[in-house]
Amino acid sequence: MQQILIVEDEPAIRRVLVKILTEENSSYKIVEAVNGVDGLQAFNKQEFNLVLCDIKMPRMDGLEVLEEIKKINVDVPVVMISGHGDLETAVESMKKGAFDYISKPPDLNRLLNTVRIALDSAKLKVENKQLKKKVAKGFQMIGKSAAITEIKNVIEKVAPTDARVLITGPNGTGKELVAHWLHQKSDRSKANFIEVNCAAIPSELIESELFGHVKGAFTSANKDRAGKFEAANGGTLFLDEIGDMSLSAQAKVLRALQENKVQRVGSDKDLKVNVRVIAATNKDLKTEIDNKNFREDLYHRLAVIMIKVPSLDERKDDIPLLVDYFAKKIAKENGTSAKVFNQTAVDELMSYNWTGNVRELRNVVERLLILGGDEISKDDVELFASK
Missing domain, CATH: 3.40.50.300 (P-loop containing nucleotide triphosphate hydrolases)
Incomplete structure (x- = not known):
């Protein structure tokens, strides 16, 4: 379900916008605001996929609303609604980050086409961010030292x-x-x-x-x-x-x-x-x-x-975090359940000098997961870590 906020002080225009949008897609959830102040309050309370905002309004005009929305969430597309005499202001709104603008009275095809493109653009931005986060997980920097x-x-x-x-x-x-x-x-x-x-x-x-x-x-x-x-x-x-x-x-x-x-x-x-x-x-x-x-x-x-980049011996406080991270990551890669390293095992690993640094620690963790018991202990480390 996609949520659309309409900020418009003219009741007739609001009714037209709601009618056009709900007939286009019954799954749209429409929230109406009669002025800019109410619109910002609504925007702060819930998430929206798109905002349709009038330019000329009492209490707070559309450009002010646009600027505040972009401070809260720059990725939400805002389509400005302008009267024929407001085109110069509409162009100014584009410079301030508006996705597009439509003129009053709204043309059905132009409005629906703009809404579809804006929603698709917002969806693509979200997907790209999620993809970047997913990719970034493969290159996590583990440690709090x-x-x-x-x-x-x-x-x-x-x-x-x-x-x-x-x-x-x-x-x-x-x-x-x-x-x-x-x-x-x-x-x-x-x-x-x-x-x-x-x-x-x-x-x-x-x-x-x-x-x-x-x-x-x-x-x-x-x-x-x-x-x-x-x-x-x-x-x-x-x-x-x-x-x-x-x-x-x-x-x-x-x-x-x-x-x-x-x-x-x-x-x-x-x-x-x-x-x-x-x-x-x-x-x-x-x-x-x-x-x-x-x-x-x-x-x-x-x-x-x-x-x-410091050696592992210069950041030994990070070893418990690294061991836990590698144990879970390697188990997931191999399709097995992650084993727990008890405190004695972790303490033993922290006592070693790691000449091969983080790369060596990862290899040791993988060896212990393969050769150690159901719970990795100090005895497993002493037996299989080969230090």
Whole structure:
């Protein structure tokens, strides 16, 4: 059932709107308000899928109502109703966030078409938000320690911007997770998130991987191929383990960041790209710069915002939460019931040094779920954790 709020001071217009809408769809629930103040009170008390609001009203005009509604819920479409002499005001309402406007007396087809489109648009927004939440669940950042709380706070501030971010920290700490969060909470979240593991690609192929190539550029280049920069256009490119990138590739990445252009290997044609670059490394890049293995100018381009992900040993207070999260997640993935880790088991896990960090803890939890008893105890941890 979809709820529609009609804010209109003229009884005749209200009757016409209610009649048209209920004849169109008997499942619509219509709420009427005779002025802007009553309309806002109704909007605050319950949820609506659509608002039809007159512009010229006593006590509070439609533009004021529109502004207040958008403060409460920006996603609810508001269709303004204007007299023929109010078109200038109607245009102003569009600038303030109105979905559309219709003139008095309302044209049947125009009104119904506008209502259908507005409701469909609102439904799509809700579905997109739900989908984003569902996707985001796959990249949850578990923990309440001071270090993790600080990272979450930084992400909230930085994600909506296009600032480049350099994520540092040991292997297995969750640097990729931070990159995903930055993308999902950004305005680029609907576009691609492209990941490149610079350490896993041979140095002679990294440039082709990043920038693409044209047919005949090298022996195995049988056809033109787009690179990761092109694939991430409009979205986010995550350069993982960037400390392992060759100096030649670093120079081309620097140019891409400076000019927002790339060239495919074997081509002299520039291709415009709009990409937010997030990089990560487990190396000390300042030491790599001193050793002539990393370009200082590229470092300064990348390190606009620095996020250091702590090792698990630096955030042991989060281990109980992580164990519970992994136990439930792994059980769900395997279609089995989650086992309980009793306090002695958790205390034992907290006493260990986790050189492999969160990744190692997840592997240990999975091993204990497979090999341990119905309730995981300290004895299970000592027997199967292999520390």
